[in-house]
Amino acid sequence: MTAALRFDPIRLPPECEVLRQEVRAFLAEEIAAGTFDPHKPQREDSDAPEFSRRVGERGWLGMTWPKQYGGHERSFLERYVVTEEMRVANAPTRRFFVADRQSGPVLLKYAPEHIKMDILPRICRGEVCFSIGMSEPNSGSDLFAAKTKATRTDGGFLINGSKIWTTSAHIADYMIAIFRTSPPTKENRRHGLTQFLVDMKSPGIKVNPIAQITGQYEFNEVVFEDVFVPDDHMLGEIDGAWKQATSELAYERSGPERFLETYYVLTELVRALGPNPDIRGAEGIGRLVAQLHTMRRMSVSVAGMLQAGKEPVVEASIVKDIGTIWEQQLPHRVRELAAFVDPDASNHATLDDQLPFAIKTAPKLTIQGGTTEVLRGIIARGLGLR
Amino acid sequence: MTESDNIVAETAERIFADLADAQTINSGKDGAWKAPLWYALEQAGLPLSWVPEDCDGSGASLAEGFAVLSAAGRFALAVPLAETMLAGWLLAQARIAAPSDTMTVAPAHPKDRITLNADGSLVGRARGVPFAKGARHIAVLAHGADGVAIALVAIAACRIEPGLNLADDPSDTVILNNVTPLALKPAPAGFDQNALMLMGAVARSLQIAGALESMLDVSVGYSNERVAFEKKISKFQAVQHNLAKLAGETSAALAAASSAADAFAHAESFDDALFLEAAAAKIRCAEAAEKGAAIAHQVHGAIGFTQEHILHRFTLRALAWRDDFGSESHWAVELGKLVATRGADELWPLVASR
Ligand SMILES: Cc1cc2nc3c(=O)[nH]c(=O)nc-3n(C[C@H](O)[C@H](O)[C@H](O)COP(=O)(O)OP(=O)(O)OC[C@H]3O[C@@H](n4cnc5c(N)ncnc54)[C@H](O)[C@@H]3O)c2cc1C
Numbered sequence: 001m002t003a004a005l006r007f008d009p010i011r012l013p014p015e016c017e018v019l020r021q022e023v024r025a026f027l028a029e030e031i032a033a034g035t036f037d038p039h040k041p042q043r044e045d046s047d048a049p050e051f052s053r054r055v056g057e058r059g060w061l062g063m064t065w066p067k068q069y070g071g072h073e074r075s076f077l078e079r080y081v082v083t084e085e086m087r088v089a090n091a092p093t094r095r096f097f098v099a100d101r102q103s104g105p106v107l108l109k110y111a112p113e114h115i116k117m118d119i120l121p122r123i124c125r126g127e128v129c130f131s132i133g134m135s136e137p138n139s140g141s142d143l144f145a146a147k148t149k150a151t152r153t154d155g156g157f158l159i160n161g162s163k164i165w166t167t168s169a170h171i172a173d174y175m176i177a178i179f180r181t182s183p184p185t186k187e188n189r190r191h192g193l194t195q196f197l198v199d200m201k202s203p204g205i206k207v208n209p210i211a212q213i214t215g216q217y218e219f220n221e222v223v224f225e226d227v228f229v230p231d232d233h234m235l236g237e238i239d240g241a242w243k244q245a246t247s248e249l250a251y252e253r254s255g256p257e258r259f260l261e262t263y264y265v266l267t268e269l270v271r272a273l274g275p276n277p278d279i280r281g282a283e284g285i286g287r288l289v290a291q292l293h294t295m296r297r298m299s300v301s302v303a304g305m306l307q308a309g310k311e312p313v314v315e316a317s318i319v320k321d322i323g324t325i326w327e328q329q330l331p332h333r334v335r336e337l338a339a340f341v342d343p344d345a346s347n348h349a350t351l352d353d354q355l356p357f358a359i360k361t362a363p364k365l366t367i368q369g370g371t372t373e374v375l376r377g378i379i380a381r382g383l384g385l386r
Numbered sequence: 387m388t389e390s391d392n393i394v395a396e397t398a399e400r401i402f403a404d405l406a407d408a409q410t411i412n413s414g415k416d417g418a419w420k421a422p423l424w425y426a427l428e429q430a431g432l433p434l435s436w437v438p439e440d441c442d443g444s445g446a447s448l449a450e451g452f453a454v455l456s457a458a459g460r461f462a463l464a465v466p467l468a469e470t471m472l473a474g475w476l477l478a479q480a481r482i483a484a485p486s487d488t489m490t491v492a493p494a495h496p497k498d499r500i501t502l503n504a505d506g507s508l509v510g511r512a513r514g515v516p517f518a519k520g521a522r523h524i525a526v527l528a529h530g531a532d533g534v535a536i537a538l539v540a541i542a543a544c545r546i547e548p549g550l551n552l553a554d555d556p557s558d559t560v561i562l563n564n565v566t567p568l569a570l571k572p573a574p575a576g577f578d579q580n581a582l583m584l585m586g587a588v589a590r591s592l593q594i595a596g597a598l599e600s601m602l603d604v605s606v607g608y609s610n611e612r613v614a615f616e617k618k619i620s621k622f623q624a625v626q627h628n629l630a631k632l633a634g635e636t637s638a639a640l641a642a643a644s645s646a647a648d649a650f651a652h653a654e655s656f657d658d659a660l661f662l663e664a665a666a667a668k669i670r671c672a673e674a675a676e677k678g679a680a681i682a683h684q685v686h687g688a689i690g691f692t693q694e695h696i697l698h699r700f701t702l703r704a705l706a707w708r709d710d711f712g713s714e715s716h717w718a719v720e721l722g723k724l725v726a727t728r729g730a731d732e733l734w735p736l737v738a739s740r
Contacts, residue, residue, distance in 0.1 A: 005599070005602075005633065005636060005637050005640060006640075007637055007640045007641035007644060008644065009641075009644045009645040009647070009648035009649075011648075011740075020738065084738065085738075088734050263734075266733070267730045267731070267733055267734070268730070270725055270726060270729070270730040270733055271729075271730035273726060274726065275726050275727055275729065276726065277722060277723070277726050279719055281722065281726075282718070282719045282720075282722030282723045282726060283715060283718040283719045283722055284718075284722065285718075285721070285722035285725050285726060286665070286669065286717065286718030286719055286720065286721035286722030286723075286725070287669055287673075287714075287718045287722075289662070289666065289721055289722070289725055289733070289737070290642075290665065290666035290667075290669035290670050290717075290718065290721060291669075291670060291673075292737060293642070293662060293663070293666040293670075293737055293740065294638050294641055294642040294645075294666060294667075294670040295638075296737060296738075296740070297641045297642060297645040297740065298637060298638065298641040301641055314633070315637065318630075318633060318634050318637045319637075321630070321634055322634045322637075322638060373627065375630075376626065376627040376630035376631070377623075377626065377627075377630075379630035379633055379634070380626035380627070380629060380630050382633075383602075383606050383629055383630070383633060384606065384610070385606065385609065385610070385620040385621075385625075385626050385629060386620075386621070386626065
């Protein structure tokens with residue numbers, strides 16, 4: 001066998017079911033209190049800071065981290081359940097999600113102790129928002145073309161250049177970014193990038209919002225002019241960010257957020273078609289549900305491998321590849337299947353409201369977090385083709 | 387269901403590797419490999435895996451038997467092992483002792499109905515019954531005035547209209563013209579034709595997923611050998627991306643099929659969750675077979691289109707297995723109706739219950 005792909009049928013343990021009910025009850029309370037409308041995926045996140053704090057109070061941030069940093073030492077599978085329930089409810093998670101999924105684990109691994117003691121407990125309390133500074137105007141898929149420089153100065157580094165497409169930079173307290181500390185070498189064009197923790201309140205940072213085709217503002221251009229970053233904010237090895245960045249990928253790529261971003265239109269399709277759909281509608285729903293169920297079984301399976309301490313890089317990339325393609329096609333399939341439903345019927349209204357937004361969202365799904373093409377390159381490497 | 391801690395599956399895998407190697411079978415052309423293979427399978431007790439020991443079977447667990455079917459899929463096995471196992475499983479539901487020879491099961495098509503007459507004879511027609519011609523016995527699920535019954539019938543007592551599936555394996559019409567069964571007992575409460583179809587669907591899903599694993603394996607291997615434009619075709623990005631997609635379809639099939647098998651192995655009753663698992667597996671595996679077979683052939687170019695090459699043994703069987711025990715269209719309609727009846731707000735709880 002050239003490629004031994006494994007997708008064992010992991011089941012969520014009973015404590016996850018208890019937790020799931022707690023999360024559902026919490027979300028129902030928040031909805032009842034008017035914090036967010038689950039039928040409005042396109043909302044503006046005005047109430048999100050308080051929501052973040054309440055999620056933190058429940059112990060649902062930093063769930064898998066050590067207790068000494070405010071974490072809860074719970075399992076990846078428990079975290080999985082919280083993530084999917086939040087996603088399915090369209091809860092406003094933007095403020096804490098990146099910190100919880102990605103930035104916290106990076107700090108845990110690479111930050112000096114006093115920084116961990118300072119920031120991680122605040123993430124767990126839902127008080128801090130993180131952004132990720134990877135992409136630059138001429139460096140997206142080709143991360144190693146990044147040019148923004150960190151130059152040595154007294155007690156730290158001076159940053160000059162810009163980042164782009166930085167989600168949440170306009171509300172973020174911190175950014176974890178890669179900057180060029182030396183030129184690439186002949187032998188290794190990945191060499192020379194270093195990871196830093198940047199305080200977004202540092203003088204010299206300018207955040208310019210970029211409007212998206214959905215009408216929302218989520219990502220930004222971030223310009224750095226002689227921004228000072230102290231030595232102890234360097235994360236991990238100098239010039240070695242490429243090693244660090246690739247090991248994070250399994251966590252970033254296989255979670256339920258990678259196939260549930262447009263899920264709401266499937267629920268609304270079922271509502272619009274009603275209890276007795278025609279054969280075309282029934283078949284369409286059946287196929288979409290079979291695909292969703294399969295995606296989820298794959299994703300839970302990868303979560304189980306992570307919990308067991310494995311590094312399922314290929315499996316995780318596969319989940320992101322077919323997950324994002326699925327969530328991208330979903331609004332279009334829903335549109336086709338809803339075409340014969342009486343538009344005057346009252347159960348059609350929410351779908352009419354949501355579908356245009358989902359269709360406009362769709363193009364980004366196979367781009368954010370690494371494009372389909374780049375992922376397929378990673379899978380091909382895993383298959384031994386390169 | 388890990389292969390390593392499953393001696394039954396390991397035994398099966400060893401026998402397949404020794405006696406059912408795709409290359410040998412494909413070059414042999416005459417079917418001479420079949421008798422020694424079946425003999426070895428019988429000696430190992432594999433065809434009666436799911437028959438309890440006190441009914442003269444091997445008494446393997448459902449999980450162990452499912453792993454045998456995955457392995458059979460990886461070898462694109464073209465003898466009625468899955469069918470005999472399913473027949474034994476069906477007979478065991480009514481505690482009818484299984485004979486030790488090749489069996490198959492009817493109906494294999496959700497729309498076919500076999501009726502149990504008041505005098506205990508069976509009448510009806512079952513289409514697309516795999517390996518009926520050549521089998522000695524058939525396990526039949528029939529509907530009578532008093533409910534569902536399970537019967538053991540001699541093939542010799544039926545009329546067989548022979549047919550072939552896409553891969554040229556037997557797929558026959560079995561006509562029961564007031565046939566008196568060798569044994570007949572009522573099915574247990576809650577067991578119906580849907581249960582048989584779902585179990586058959588899971589078996590075929592595992593076989594399809596296994597065949598996809600081999601398609602991926604053979605295709606990756608070929609791409610690393612074939613040279614064009616002075617390099618291995620595996621170095622072309624377009625080829626790499628095709629193979630990555632094939633890995634994705636294979637993964638989806640593996641995940642769906644093994645999850646459904648696991649659900650069956652632990653099921654206490656035929657509830658909505660089990661229905662979701664089994665139907666979804668058949669739907670998704672059939673979709674994967676279609677996409678996967680197309681990619682595997684694309685990567686192989688013309689050589690894969692020949693009888694000489696083994697690729698068709700995997701692709702054509704995976705495509706053919708889509709039609710047995712309910713096609714993906716059939717199950718999609720049934721699953722869609724179930725979801726619609728439960729209502730929009732019950733969809734996520736159903737999915738998340740697995
Ligand atoms: C909504 C959204 C949010 C984002 N948030 C962030 C964020 O918070 N932080 C951050 O750093 N970035 C973020 N990004 C940026 C994202 O990571 C990049 O857009 C992505 O990596 C692709 O880079 P690019 O846009 O420069 O496209 P390019 O790299 O120019 O690619 C254009 C096309 O060429 C293809 N291509 C490029 N190279 C290859 C190759 N070697 N082989 C085959 N095809 C290739 C790509 O797949 C793509 O289809 C976000 C993007 C979006 C859409």
